[in-house]
Amino acid sequence: MSKKRVNFEYCDRLVRDFEKAVERPVKGDSNNYYTGVDLGTACVVVAVLNENGEPVAGAYRYADVVRDGMVVDYIGAVQIVRELKLEVEEKLGAELFYAASAIPPGTDALDSGAIKNVVEGAGFELTNLFDEPTAANEVLQISNGAVVDIGGGTTGISILKDGKVIYVADEATGGTHFTLVVSGAYQIPFEEADLFKRSNENHAELLPVLTPVIEKIATIINKHIEGYDVQEISLVGGTCCLEGIEKIIEKKTGIYTHKPQNPMFVTPLGIAMTCEAETN
Template sequence: MSKNKLTFEYCDQLVKDFEKAVEHPIVGKSSVYYTGVDLGTAFVVLAVLDENYKPVAGAYRYADVVRDGMVVDYIGAINIVRELKQELEEKLGTELLYAAAAIPPGTDALDSGAVKNVVQAAGFELTNLLDESTAANGVLKMENGAVVDIGGGTTGISILKDGKVVYVADDPTGGTHFSLVISGAYKLPFADAEKYKRDPMNHKELLPVLKPVVEKISSIINRHIKDYDVKEISLVGGTCCLSGIEEIIEKKTGIYTHKPQNPMFVTPLGIALSCGQKIIE
């Protein structure tokens, strides 16, 4: 596929609509609402869609309940999801019944039970549980290529062929490593380094400092895609908000690399799109 055809228009428009709905929830008369619950290392995000799978509301909160893709604070995760659920219910004037959730690629045997229990304990009926990169592709709609989800603790990779996932991997490198480098370089406490990293005004200054970590992520991508004919890479996950990260990855992999306008919201929206009304027991 040529670069001219790599527009990802649906993805960028959906994210834009969601950002508007976060600021100004759309109160209507939808017969049902579908929620995507994204338990990230840095943020917990809830995305709500109406019966036509259009964004109507959303909320997110910084959290330290997941590390390296695993739930480490079970009660804390439940409380945050429950509080965000109640906040959105008050804004929409209705109860949110159904939710889907996701886990890092290849970790279903390790952590799917914990994620499932968090969502259910927060008051949702769980209708789907899928891997994060596959969820993201519900928004990206890539047919052939690699979805790279760079979160706080891990980098998840899903390789797609004809729209189907043929390979998944998850490596322990992500935004936490960015923060550790910033903490060391600027002599900042870890929490302050996290805040400094999240300010877009600092990205131009930080990019050279963080380049070695981005190059390591690039080498991880290269290692996992070497046996596949990958023509395009799409970046998602909060860590990809770093300005210029896509240019370094494209240069190191030699593969066209696309980044949505707000990569942090792609996966939760994809999770919400996968939600239905068939409950997982």
């Protein structure tokens, strides 16, 4: 078990450094900044790395402009990304020109144009558009395993072999379902339940309430990884921030399950690593 954990030291260190950079941006004399824009279902994240691949700044905002990987509020998405861009630029004292972004696997024909337009509409030049699991694996560095992205409405499973995505699947059940269960259990409105769910201090109380939903997610994972050589599972996405979720999934799948320092930030950092900063 400990040997497997060593495999994710780079990921966890990078996420910790990014969390620090969000609170205290690292100003320097870098000529090139690599920006990743992650349009998540529940949260929009902008992550910035310097030319050495080190996190220097970032910002995020909870929003409802994307649902199940599809942009449903184009104007709102552009405005949020533009505001986050300006916020980070002010912190760094430098202008950000180039960015990469990502899309859920299997949605490129449906929504890649919308993502591109949002990023460029916010004032960036888009230099790369990757699928999310490939971007996340820039940070995770999984060779033979699965990236499980628990989003707002769905759970995405991407299986990797020799570091390449060989299979993807996406099924309903995600953070929205967690919120609905909390809303019903506590008899509170959906919006209030969502805020209650996000607070870390409530996680110990909520874990038994949400265990049936987590076990359903584990069942979805088991169905899709059957027949594949999955040696480890790594959880990404804001919904995975729930404390203890990884233990339940590991127990139900029987496979070592890693949860990064903050799973919400893995994909945006991986996206930033795929950005190509122009110098000419």
